[in-house]
Amino acid sequence: MGEEGKKSRPAPDPNSAKFKLGRIAAKAYTDAAEAKARGEMVGWCASNFPVEIPETLGLYVCYPENQAAGIAARGGGERMCSISEGEGYSNDICAYARISLAYMKAKEAPEQDMPLPDFVLCCNNICNCMIKWYENIAKELDIPMILIDIPFNPDYEVSDAQVEYIKAQFWDAIHQLEDYTGKKWSEERFREVMETSGRSSRAWIDATSQAKHIPSPFNGFDLLNHMAVMVTARGKEEAAEAMETLLKEYRENHEKGISTFRAEEKYRIMFEGIACWPWLRVTSQGLKSRGINMVTTIYADAFGYIYEDFDGMCRAYADVPNAMNLEHARDKRIRLCRDNHVEGILVHTNRSCKLWSGFMPEMSRQIGEACGIPVASFDGDQADPRNFSEAQYDTRVQGLMEIMEGNKGGAE
Amino acid sequence: MYTLGIDIGSATSKCILLRDGKKIAGSSVVAAGTGTDGPEQALKMVLEAAGADRKDILYVIATGYGRKKFQGADGEMSELSCHARGVHFVFPDVRTVIDIGGQDAKVLALNEKGRMMNFAMNDKCAAGTGRFLEVMAGILKMDISELEREAEKSADPASISSTCTVFAESEVISQLSAGTALPDLVAGICQSVAVRAAALARRVGVREAVCMSGGVAKNAGVRTAMEKELGVKILFSDMAQLMGALGASLYAYDAVRDRETSVQ
Ligand code: SF4
Numbered sequence: 001m002g003e004e005g006k007k008s009r010p011a012p013d014p015n016s017a018k019f020k021l022g023r024i025a026a027k028a029y030t031d032a033a034e035a036k037a038r039g040e041m042v043g044w045c046a047s048n049f050p051v052e053i054p055e056t057l058g059l060y061v062c063y064p065e066n067q068a069a070g071i072a073a074r075g076g077g078e079r080m081c082s083i084s085e086g087e088g089y090s091n092d093i094c095a096y097a098r099i100s101l102a103y104m105k106a107k108e109a110p111e112q113d114m115p116l117p118d119f120v121l122c123c124n125n126i127c128n129c130m131i132k133w134y135e136n137i138a139k140e141l142d143i144p145m146i147l148i149d150i151p152f153n154p155d156y157e158v159s160d161a162q163v164e165y166i167k168a169q170f171w172d173a174i175h176q177l178e179d180y181t182g183k184k185w186s187e188e189r190f191r192e193v194m195e196t197s198g199r200s201s202r203a204w205i206d207a208t209s210q211a212k213h214i215p216s217p218f219n220g221f222d223l224l225n226h227m228a229v230m231v232t233a234r235g236k237e238e239a240a241e242a243m244e245t246l247l248k249e250y251r252e253n254h255e256k257g258i259s260t261f262r263a264e265e266k267y268r269i270m271f272e273g274i275a276c277w278p279w280l281r282v283t284s285q286g287l288k289s290r291g292i293n294m295v296t297t298i299y300a301d302a303f304g305y306i307y308e309d310f311d312g313m314c315r316a317y318a319d320v321p322n323a324m325n326l327e328h329a330r331d332k333r334i335r336l337c338r339d340n341h342v343e344g345i346l347v348h349t350n351r352s353c354k355l356w357s358g359f360m361p362e363m364s365r366q367i368g369e370a371c372g373i374p375v376a377s378f379d380g381d382q383a384d385p386r387n388f389s390e391a392q393y394d395t396r397v398q399g400l401m402e403i404m405e406g407n408k409g410g411a412e
Numbered sequence: 413m414y415t416l417g418i419d420i421g422s423a424t425s426k427c428i429l430l431r432d433g434k435k436i437a438g439s440s441v442v443a444a445g446t447g448t449d450g451p452e453q454a455l456k457m458v459l460e461a462a463g464a465d466r467k468d469i470l471y472v473i474a475t476g477y478g479r480k481k482f483q484g485a486d487g488e489m490s491e492l493s494c495h496a497r498g499v500h501f502v503f504p505d506v507r508t509v510i511d512i513g514g515q516d517a518k519v520l521a522l523n524e525k526g527r528m529m530n531f532a533m534n535d536k537c538a539a540g541t542g543r544f545l546e547v548m549a550g551i552l553k554m555d556i557s558e559l560e561r562e563a564e565k566s567a568d569p570a571s572i573s574s575t576c577t578v579f580a581e582s583e584v585i586s587q588l589s590a591g592t593a594l595p596d597l598v599a600g601i602c603q604s605v606a607v608r609a610a611a612l613a614r615r616v617g618v619r620e621a622v623c624m625s626g627g628v629a630k631n632a633g634v635r636t637a638m639e640k641e642l643g644v645k646i647l648f649s650d651m652a653q654l655m656g657a658l659g660a661s662l663y664a665y666d667a668v669r670d671r672e673t674s675v676q
Contacts, residue, residue, distance in 0.1 A: 349535060361615065365615070374529065374531075375530065376531065377532075377533075379535045379536040387536065392516070392533070392536070395477070395533075396533060398490040398492075399490045399531055402489065402493040402528065403493075403528055403529060403531075406527045406528070406529075
């Protein structure tokens with residue numbers, strides 16, 4: 001309190017996790033641009049493609065999903081979506097895809113530039129829309145596309161047969177990249193990357209699990225920003241170091257009784273789905289103004305890439321959120337809700353992401369039932385601002401809050 | 413002692429003036445919603461009806477889409493909780509409320525105390541809401557209040573399969589030109605709204621007794637279609653459109669009571 005009772009925007013501390021993580025996220029773009037300028041080949045990479053492969057080979061890659069989120073958060077979503085719609089793409093297609101395809105055409109976006117690719121790395125463990133999106137880029141730019149096929153897993157566990165199927169493809173991808181770029185795979189370097197990635201993952205999981213404390217030492221919206229580093233750079237030393245700083249800060253926050261959630265935490269929810277980037281302020285304010293802290297999301301669990309060897313890595317990539325079966329995905333979320341004392345769930349029915357939003361009504365119903373907590377959902381879009389209504393959002397959030405309040409025994 | 417609930421929707425403003433938390437002293441409905449002088453008019457009308465004065469009101473709760481813009485309120489609550497509370501006051505046994513308003517449809521699950529435990533609302537699409545009925549009535553050059561009588565005459569409701577309001581519009585036009593009888597067409601339109609809202613209800617879980625509220629509930633064509641669709645009896649009150657305002661006036665009464673007990 002007192003003097004610490006804080007100005008809302010303190011000057012960035014270069015030793016803070018926020019500063020370090022922001023710098024790593026920005027550096028991913030500048031590193032790739034510099035590599036391109038030096039004449040090196042750079043790639044575009046799907047967020048759930050095994051980042052260990054380009055990292056071990058020493059290749060620079062950029063992440064179109066990340067770029068699209070950045071463009072949308074900074075207000076360029078509608079402009080970019082309109083460009084690709086003008087090219088003939090339906091506005092039913094994922095807005096990340098539309099923005100990325102628009103960028104390929106326009107080759108610039110003041111909100112977030114990145115170098116054009118010499119190859120694309122695609123993995124469908126996240127969705128199948130991705131395949132067509134990347135195929136179109138590869139065809140239009142006349143560059144190779146490397147696709148790793150990791151189909152949706154209808155079973156609870158990943159079988160050995162699946163691991164074999166994936167492993168063969170990983171090696172094939174590595175060999176193709178070696179041939180195309182001239183870089184060489186090194187077992188020793190792979191071990192380093194694997195260990196660093198494990199370190200980042202452990203720190204991330206530990207940091208996000210600090211929400212078990214009441215009040216939570218952080219605002220869950222932080223995670224939506226910080227996860228960018230987990231997606232793009234978890235195999236890098238500086239990422240592991242920044243994640244460990246994050247964990248340390250959250251622990252200290254708890255000890256000092258402070259939080260990055262700058263309001264009284266009256267209610268705790270799990271947020272389900274991708275952030276509504278064009279409306280980030282509105283969606284976060286709608287919660288904060290009511291004392292609702294989004295303490296957890298599946299992202300807190302999703303980047304647990306902790307494994308011991310190459311086979312373990314293959315298994316981990318078959319066990320990512322959009323590829324695992326409903327019961328398994330549900331159980332992970334139930335655990336998050338229980339561990340973090342969640343009182344309600346807010347589901348973003350994301351018009352872009354058919355897969356995620358498709359299984360959510362049933363999954364969230366089961367989670368709500370198992371945990372005895374209310375579930376509310378709102379319509380929105382991760383990157384196309386036209387699919388969101390502030391008034392509708394507000395009513396649903398308020399309804400959810402009123403139920404949570406009643407459950408506390410406040411109302412009769 | 414008076415408390416007021418005002419429900420400001422997209423197309424209507426409704427007021428309930430409550431005396432001592434128990435008796436409805438007056439009500440008003442004005443066909444003009446948020447952003448118009450509808451809320452003020454509704455307030456004036458309810459005071460006139462009850463022979464009361466603005467300064468007699470101890471507490472005002474606003475609800476509905478326009479709840480935040482209304483200047484004269486002491487507090488605001490979502491229409492979700494207010495509808496649940498209003499319905500419970502009229503029908504204490506109700507556990508499921510299907511409320512269809514001008515631009516949204518919602519289904520509320522209530523516990524035995526009338527508290528909302530869960531809800532589901534329509535997505536961004538206008539199908540299954542009052543707006544859908546309005547557009548269809550417009551095509552048929554009918555007043556929305558006439559739909560009910562027309563639907564009653566139907567023996568064989570036409571099937572309107574498009575969920576999109578624009579597609580359904582052309583479907584209705586082509587059925588009209590193909591000679592489908594007007595009552596069948598109107599009954600088909602009512603059914604289409606009922607089917608959409610019933611799907612929402614199933615998501616929340618249908619527990620009896622079930623009540624319909626909101627402006628669209630006044631239409632018996634939709635209520636009958638809903639009974640058929642869900643296979644349950646649908647309770648209905650003439651106050652269907654006023655449940656939100658009623659609930660708000662009850663919450664306003666609670667607020668006065670809480671204030672008094674905290675002062676004591
Ligand atoms: S947002 Fe959904 S549809 Fe779009 S790329 Fe990601 S997983 Fe696929």
